[in-house]
Every structure is written in structure tokens, then in C-alpha cells.
Amino acid sequence: MDDYPEIRKTVIDLILKRKTKEQGHVHEARVSVKSLHKTFVQLCEQQGITREDYPLNTKSCGRRSLARFVHDVLHGNPEDGVEARFGKVARSRMNTGTGQASSPISLAPFDLVGMDPHKMHCYGTVRIPGPVGPQRVPIERLWIIPVLEGHTKAILGYSVGIRTECSAATAENAVISAMSQWQPRALKVPTMRYKPGAALPSGIFPELVGRAWVTMMVDNAAIHYSKTIAERARRRVGCFLNFGPLGHWEHRAALERLMKTLELYGFQRLPSSTGSSPQDPLRDDPVKRAVEIGIDWEVLLDLIDVTCANYNVEANGALGNRSPLSVLRDFMHADPPEFLLRRLPPANAQQPELGVKVEIRYVRGDPAKGRRPYVEIDRVHYTSTILANAMGLIGKKLRIHIRESNMCTVTAYHEGGEELGVLSAQGAWGRVPHTREMRKQINALRDAGELAIGPDDDPVHQLMQYYASKAHREAEKQPLKVSKPATKLVNAAAASGLPVPTAIQPSELAQTAKPSEQQPASLSRLVKPPVWKTIT
Numbered sequence: 302m303d304d305y306p307e308i309r310k311t312v313i314d315l316i317l318k319r320k321t322k323e324q325g326h327v328h329e330a331r332v333s334v335k336s337l338h339k340t341f342v343q344l345c346e347q348q349g350i351t352r353e354d355y356p357l358n359t360k361s362c363g364r365r366s367l368a369r370f371v372h373d374v375l376h377g378n379p380e381d382g383v384e385a386r387f388g389k390v391a392r393s394r395m396n397t398g399t400g401q402a403s404s405p406i407s408l409a410p411f412d413l414v415g416m417d418p419h420k421m422h423c424y425g426t427v428r429i430p431g432p433v434g435p436q437r438v439p440i441e442r443l444w445i446i447p448v449l450e451g452h453t454k455a456i457l458g459y460s461v462g463i464r465t466e467c468s469a470a471t472a473e474n475a476v477i478s479a480m481s482q483w484q485p486r487a488l489k490v491p492t493m494r495y496k497p498g499a500a501l502p503s504g505i506f507p508e509l510v511g512r513a514w515v516t517m518m519v520d521n522a523a524i525h526y527s528k529t530i531a532e533r534a535r536r537r538v539g540c541f542l543n544f545g546p547l548g549h550w551e552h553r554a555a556l557e558r559l560m561k562t563l564e565l566y567g568f569q570r571l572p573s574s575t576g577s578s579p580q581d582p583l584r585d586d587p588v589k590r591a592v593e594i595g596i597d598w599e600v601l602l603d604l605i606d607v608t609c610a611n612y613n614v615e616a617n618g619a620l621g622n623r624s625p626l627s628v629l630r631d632f633m634h635a636d637p638p639e640f641l642l643r644r645l646p647p648a649n650a651q652q653p654e655l656g657v658k659v660e661i662r663y664v665r666g667d668p669a670k671g672r673r674p675y676v677e678i679d680r681v682h683y684t685s686t687i688l689a690n691a692m693g694l695i696g697k698k699l700r701i702h703i704r705e706s707n708m709c710t711v712t713a714y715h716e717g718g719e720e721l722g723v724l725s726a727q728g729a730w731g732r733v734p735h736t737r738e739m740r741k742q743i744n745a746l747r748d749a750g751e752l753a754i755g756p757d758d759d760p761v762h763q764l765m766q767y768y769a770s771k772a773h774r775e776a777e778k779q780p781l782k783v784s785k786p787a788t789k790l791v792n793a794a795a796a797s798g799l800p801v802p803t804a805i806q807p808s809e810l811a812q813t814a815k816p817s818e819q820q821p822a823s824l825s826r827l828v829k830p831p832v833w834k835t836i837t
Contacts, residue, residue: 302370305345305348305350307344307348308341308344308345308348311340311344312337312340312341312344312367312370313374315328315332315337315340316332316337316371316374316375316382316385317374317378317381317382317385318332318384318385319381331385331386334364334367334368334371337367337371338362338363338364338367341363341367342357342362345357379395380392380395383395389548393548393549393550393551394551396549396551397551397554406451406516407451407452408452409452409632409639409640410450410452410453410629410632410640411450411452411512411513411514411515411640411642411643412451412452412514412515412516412640413450413451413452413514413515413516413517413518414448414449414450414451414457414479414514414516414517414518415448415449415451415517415518415519415553415555415556416446416447416448416449416472416475416476416517416518416519416556417446417447417519417520417553417556417557417560418444418445418446418462418467418471418472418522418524419444419445419446419447419560420442420443420444420467421442421443421444421445421568421601421605422442422564422568422569422574422575422576422577423442423568423569423571423573423574423575423587423591423596423601424439424440424442424573424575424587424588424591424596424783425439425440425443425573425591425596425597425598425600425601426438426439426440426591426592426595426596426597426598426787427440427597427598427772427787427790427791427794427801428595428597428801429769429772429773429776429787429790429801429803429804430801430802430803430804431773431803431804431806432803432804432805432806436773436776436777436780436804437592437595437776438592438772438773438775438776438784438787439588439591439592439781439782439783439784439787440463440598440783440784440787440788440791441464441465441783441785441788442575443461443462443463443598443601443605444461444462444463444464444467444471445459445460445461445462445563445605446459446460446461446462446467446471446472446474446475447459447475447556447559447560447563447609448475448476448478448479449555449556449559450502450514450625450629451518451555453620453625453628453629453632454555454559454617454619454620454625454628455501455502455613455625455626455628455629456501456559456609456612456613456625457478457479457480457501457502457503457509458475458476458477458478458479458480458481458483458501458503459475459478459605459609460472460474460475460477460478461602461605463598463788463791463792463795464788464789464792465785465788467522467524468524469524469527469528469529469530470529470656470705470706470738471524472524472525472529472530472534473529473530473533473534473655473656474656474706476534476538476655477655477656479503480503480510480511480512480513480538480645480655481503481510481511482503482504482507482510483500483501483502483503483504484504485500485504485606485610486602486603486606486607488603488607489597489599489600489603490600490603493600493603493604493607494607495607495610495611496610496611496614497614498614498626499607499610499611499613499614500610500613500614500626501609501610501613502613502626502629505626505630506629506630506633508633508642509642511644511645512642512643512644512645513538513539513540513643513644513645514538514540514643515540515541515643516540516541516542516543517535517538517540517541517542517543518543518545518552518553518556519542519543519544519545520544520545520550520553521544521545521547525542525544530542533655533658534655536652537645537648537652537653537654537655538645538655539643539645555619559612562612563608563609563612564577566608566611566612567604567605567607567608568604568608569583571596571604572585572587572590572591572594572596573587573588573590573591573594573596574587575587588781588782588783589781592780592781598791602795612625613625613626614626649718650700650702650714650718650719650720651718653702656704656705656706657702657703657704657705658702658703658704658705659700659701659702659703660678660700660701660703661698661699661700661701662676662677662678662698662699662701663676663696663697663698663699664676664688664691664694664695664696664697664698664699665677665695666692666695667695668692668695673689673690673692674688674689674691674692674694674695675688675689675727676688676699676701676711676713676724678701678703678708678711679708679737679740679741679744680744681708681726681727681728681730681740682726682727682728683710683711683724683725683726683727684724684725684727685713685721685722685723685724685725687721687722688713688721688722688724697716698716699713699714699715699716699721700713700714700715700716700718701713701714701724702714703737705736705737705738706736706796707734707735707736708726708730708734708735708736708737708740709725709726709730709731709732709733709734709735710723710724710725710726710731711723711724712724729757729758729759729760730760732759733759733761733762733797733798733799734796734797734798735760735761735793735796735797736796739761739764739793739796739797740760742764742789743760743761743763743764746764746767751767752764752767761793761797761799762799762802764793765790765793765794765797765799765801765802766802766803766804766805768786768787768789768790768793769790769801769802769803769804770804770805770806771786772784772786772787772790772804773804774804
């Protein structure tokens with residue numbers, strides 16, 4: 302190897318899977334000594350080494366010496382060697398346990414918090430009433446985003462996403478939960494209960510409500526780069542965002558360990574658990590088990606809340622076998638105080654509360670036609686007694702604060718920042734709470750002709766009935782198929798607070814869609830409008 306540096310470099314590149322001069326060369330998944338020896342012999346012959354020269358003049362042609370050389374190269378380059386032989390995951394784990402102390406980021410509570418989306422390792426179902434009886438329909442796995450306090454290891458809050466992919470709104474709801482008052486849920490399963498003293502910190506210490514932190518650690522997921530998190534949430538909380546390097550989970554080791562702990566405490570103990578991998582023995586046809594046992598989606602929400610609250614009173618080895626709440630209690634009751642709680646400034650027209658989006662809208666109206674002033678948002682008119690009588694505002698701009706989790710009302714401000722007041726959605730849109738996402742779904746289905754809403758119909762109820770009927774029909778054909786319409790139905794039920802409606806069969810829809818003499822023609826439900834054709 303010393304006499305022929307070209308051979309040495311090529312062999313090392315093959316061992317460590319480095320780029321070679323050869324165009325289009327593809328490395329083996331894990332090159333063996335046997336395969337490497339064949340290439341080594343070819344390299345020797347290309348360099349003019351004959352069968353009379355070492356190592357080709359030996360019985361094994363230097364195979365044992367090459368094996369020792371491979372051993373020395375792997376041990377001399379531990380990071381590159383582990384990545385080449387065992388993959389990037391094993392390589393990432395070598396970033397821990399280096400013997401070098403990391404820089405202290407958190408010196409007191411609320412110096413550092415972290416959040417990370419995680420997909421639950423279990424399935425749930427929704428019970429949809431139908432004409433011939435209720436039907437259990439499996440839904441997609443839920444997303445959970447916990448907010449972990451870095452110094453005391455306490456879970457400050459969390460949010461649950463009932464959807465296919467996690468959204469920026471779900472991440473923002475986690476931040477809102479961490480700064481809001483926690484209340485225990487009314488559990489549906491009698492044997493499920495909170496441990497003594499279990500709670501989230503804001504439920505024990507009211508002075509923590511509305512308090513902010515200094516730094517928030519997140520990963521490089523797309524939702525964390527959205528304006529919702531990177532701009533609105535960051536500006537409102539007044540904190541730094543620490544994204545960390547790409548592919549380095551150890552940067553958030555405590556948060557990653559938290560998800561493993563929550564899975565072991567609760568989620569992977571369910572019969573519908575998917576386990577930690579396809580080969581996990583805990584995995585026993587999870588969708589079928591969820592349908593047979595009837596694991597309801599509301600029970601999963603209860604389990605998430607109980608698991609997070611109980612975690613805060615469990616002994617933690619990193620805290621000297623003390624619970625996160627007990628450590629936080631010592632800081633809260635210390636005399637003199639050992640840390641300062643950061644109070645957020647009041648919200649204003651330019652800097653709204655979390656979960657509120659600011660948009661500029663023009664005031665519409667026409668006194669000549671008797672049309673009072675209003676503001677239109679997503680095809681819905683908003684007004685109030687003050688705005689309806691302010692004819693001088695027609696054509697002027699208003700700054701609208703929209704809470705996208707409940708579109709029944711919005712708050713309007715003048716361009717100068719003076720508050721105009723709360724504007725209410727007109728008609729049926731102002732009766733039932735609904736998200737902006739639900740309204741966009743309703744508008745899209747109406748445009749596609751799949752959803753017909755009469756003047757007296759509740760659009761939110763119609764949307765839920767549409768999803769319930771579609772999910773019920775799919776479940777009749779494939780009972781064990783995870784249903785996207787059922788997932789959207791559960792999301793709408795959680796946002797609006799309405800119960801799951803009864804599914805309607807197509808035959809019943811056709812009958813109810815026909816106008817009768819006693820009833821107006823506003824009874825159309827889910828039938829597409831007919832397209833009339835003239836026959837000549």
C-alpha cells in the first residue's frame with residue numbers, strides 16, 4: 302500500500318464508500334472482504350504487479366492482509382466507517398457519548414422548550430350511525446405535538462392533529478396549549494384515570510398561564526418554516542427558533558426520548574398498536590383489532606391527555622428520580638426567586654394573539670340598492686350593528702383579525718389601529734363553530750357539485766353528513782380500510798363539537814332531493830344538481 306498509493310486510495314474509497322474518479326460507479330450496500338479482494342487483485346494487475354511479486358505470489362494473494370487493512374481503516378475512521386457499514390442512523394447515534402460537554406443552553410425553567418410532531422403508533426375508529434345500524438370505520442393515525450420544557454422535562458402542553466399530514470395550525474395549537482390553562486378531561490372510560498397530582502404545569506401553577514420562553518427548539522420539518530410558526534408564533538412569543546442541523550436527532554435528544562416514553566406508557570399498549578416497526582410482535586392486525594374492539598377516537602384523545610399528565614408526576618432519572626412537577630415546584634417557590642417569568646405584551650392590531658391571522662379587506666355595500674356595509678371572507682358576509690350603520694366606511698380598508706379555528710366571528714380594526722369591534726358571520730355560518738379549512742372544503746364541494754346546501758341548511762352539518770355517508774358506504778365494501786372521509790369527519794366533529802350525524806343512503810338521498818308540494822325544494826342533500834339536456 303505504501304509503494305502503490307493509487308491502490309491504497311481506491312481500496313479506502315471502496316471501504317468507506319467515498320466518491321471515486323470512475324464515472325457512474327455505484328458502491329455495494331456493504332462491501333465484503335471477498336468482493337473487495339477481487340477488486341484489489343485487479344488493481345494490482347493494472348499497476349504491473351505480476352504473479353511473481355507480492356502479494357500475488359502468495360497462496361491467498363494477500364487476502365488475510367487485506368482483511369486486517371480493512372479492520373484498521375474502519376477503526377481509524379469510526380464515523381465514516383460506521384456510516385458505510387451500518388447506515389446513517391447508526392452514524393447519527395455516534396454524535397452522542399463523545400465525552401465532550403455540550404454548551405449549557407438551559408439554566409432555568411422556560412429558558413428552552415422544544416416541540417416535535419409525532420404520529421401515534423395506534424389506530425382508532427369512529428362510530429357512524431346508519432340506516433341498518435352503526436358502523437365502525439377506522440381512521441388515520443393521529444398526530445401529537447408535545448411541548449417539552451427543557452430544564453425540568455415537564456410537558457407544558459400539546460396538540461392533536463386529526464388529519465393525514467401534520468399542519469402548521471396544529472403546531473401553533475401546541476404553542477397555544479402550552480400557554481393556556483389546563484383542565485382535566487371528562488374521561489369516557491371508567492378505568493382510565495389520572496394519577497394523584499397529575500396535571501400539566503398550568504393546571505397546578507396558574508401564574509404560568511400566558512408566560513413565554515426564551516428559545517424554542519424545532520426540527521427542519523416544513524411546517525416549522527411556515528409563516529405561522531417562523532413568523533407569527535415567533536414574533537408573538539418573542540423567542541428564538543433553533544432548527545438545529547439537518548439529520549441530527551441528537552440535537553433534540555430529550556424530546557425524542559419523550560416520544561418513546563409516551564409510546565411505552567400508553568399508545569403501544571393498546572390492542573390496535575402498530576408497534577415500533579413492521580416486525581414488532583406487538584403489531585397484530587391493528588386496524589382489525591381497532592374495529593373489533595371499538596377503540597373510539599375520543600378515547601384516544603383521553604389517553605393522550607392522561608398519558609401527558611401522568612408523565613409529569615413520574616420519576617425521571619435525569620432529574621435525580623424526581624418528577625418534573627416537583628422540580629418545577631421548587632423553582633416556583635424558591636426564595637429568593639431563581640428565574641423570571643416572562644409576561645407577553647398585550648395584543649394589538651399589528652401583533653395579534655396566537656392563532657389569529659391578519660388580513661386586509663375592503664368594506665362592501667351599496668346604499669342605492671339598500672345594501673348595508675359588510676366585509677366578505679371566503680364567500681361569507683360579516684357585519685355588526687356598528688359596521689352596518691357606518692355608510693362612510695364603504696370602499697375603505699379594514700384590518701381583520703381572523704381566528705381560523707372558529708370562523709363564526711372576526712375582529713375588525715381601522716387602518717390606524719382603532720378597534721371597530723366584532724363582526725359576525727351572517728346566516729347559518731355564524732351558528733356552529735367551524736375552522737377555515739372546513740369552510741374551504743364546503744366551498745370546494747359546492748363548486749364540484751358534490752354538496753348542495755339550501756338556504757335553511759346548516760353547512761357544517763351538511764359537510765359532516767357528506768363525510769359520514771361517504772365513509773359509511775366505503776366501510777360497507779371494505780370494512781378494514783382506513784378511511785380518509787372518516788378522518789375528515791372526526792376532524793370536523795372535534796372542531797365543531799357536533800355529534801357524528803347519521804349516514805344517508807343514496808336511495809334516501811334521491812327521495813329527499815325531490816321537492817314536494819308541502820315542502821320547499823331546499824331539501825337537497827348530497828345529490829349533484831341535474832344537467833338538463835334538450836332532446837330534438
